[in-house]
Amino acid sequence: MPENCSSITRRTTRTTRAPRLTRLARRLLAAGLTLPLGAAGLLAVAAAPARAAAGTGTTASVTLGDSYISGEAGRWKGNAVVTSGNRAGTDRAWTGSAYDPSRVYGATAASGCDRSDVAEVRSAPTVAQAQINLACSGAVAANVYRAANGGQSFKGEAPQADQLATVASQYNVKLITLSIGGNDLGFSDVITTCVSDYLVWYSYCNDDQQSAIDSRMSAAMAGVGKALDEIRTVMSTAGYRTGDYRVVLQSYPSPIPRSAEMRYPESGWSRSDTGGCPFWNADADWARDSLVPQISRALAGVAAAKGAQFLDLADMLQGREVCAKAARQATSTTAPSATTSEWARFVDGGLSSSQGVIQESMHPNYYGQQALGQCLTLLYARPSGNYACRNTAGKDASGMYLTAK
Secondary structure, rough: OOHHHHHHHHHHHHOOOOOOOOOHHHHHHHOOOOOOOOOOOOOOHHHHHOOOOOOOOOOEEEEEOOOHOOOOOOOOOOOOOOOOOOOEEEEEEEEOOOOOHHHHHHHHHHHHOOOOOEEEEEEOOOOOOOOEOOOOOOOOOHHHHOOOHHOOOOOOEEOOHHHHHHHHHOOOEEEEEEEEOOOOOHHHHHHHHHHHHHHHHHOHHHHHHHHHOOOHHHHHHHHHHHHHHHHHHHHHHOOHHHOOOOOEEEEEOOOOOOHHHEEEOOOHHHHHHHHHHOOHHHHHHHHHHHHHHHHHHHHHHHHHHHHEEEEEEOOOOOOOOOOOOEEEEEOOOOOOOOOOEEEEEEOOOOOOOOOHHHHHHHOOOOHHHHHHHHHHHHHHOOOOOOOEEEEOOOOHOOOOOOEEE
């Protein structure tokens, strides 16, 4: 909602730009900014060797949940304003004459689950012999539960716990990693509101959106806890003992930096039209230093209560976020790079010609997902304890490291 007149007066005194309905704003208002929290689809489990007993046979690492683990935005090697061809080398869906997202997301490009070829589980190949991605972009906790216990099918697929049951019967599952809860909290609504408040209403979003998050937190975390219970039930039913496998619950990284680390000014239109980070300073600070840590703390509490290992990703993109001063966009003369490019997808739609689809916005991209895979690899080497994963400035995914929580 628009702020009151006194707030509008305050806002217009701190920026020199005039209101306008940008292309991105029109696209948001027409279709809504759908940012579900999500070229490998579900592996063909029927081809897997049958296990003689739980805990034997081909080992598998399995991921469940939403877009932050399904591989959403894995299409993109950084960001570039260039709108033709391969977009300065950032668009991996470019065939040389057209765009084919299935090159990255496989068959799941059609459904929108968007399981990329560099999704976290695929970028951690040494964890197990088989890497199986059951996550789907846009999923909520109820899409993880078993159908027999209230689970809901999603995008034409059975509930993820039921898919896990099939995997558990055919593989020796050693690691299950879950990312869920962001959509239950309405994280996409938060981003939509904050972007619209920057582009259209000239108001802050953090006050009303903080209240919205607080009102949803209890139910959302209860849903995450139930999802973990469902996973345990599936594995027990399949004959696994608790010590036969590990369950990891992970949090979410911030895709935007705090205001002091933004490379585009708050005034003018460069944050929207060039950077793809249309957020006021106050809202960026709130998201980076309040909202994301709050969600991480809540998820850590659920993990502790349910006996799951916790992987904190809140600072995983530090310095690599969209519009961060320490990163840059690719250009026609500067190729994308794992050491200098942004590791998250910008809010698409503010450009002269949009790239990809809006739901890829604000997710770890090709480089970010490789980094997530390295985080998972490092965590698997730590059989107990909770950890935060961070990056090393100036290095690629090999510079990821863990610190004890």
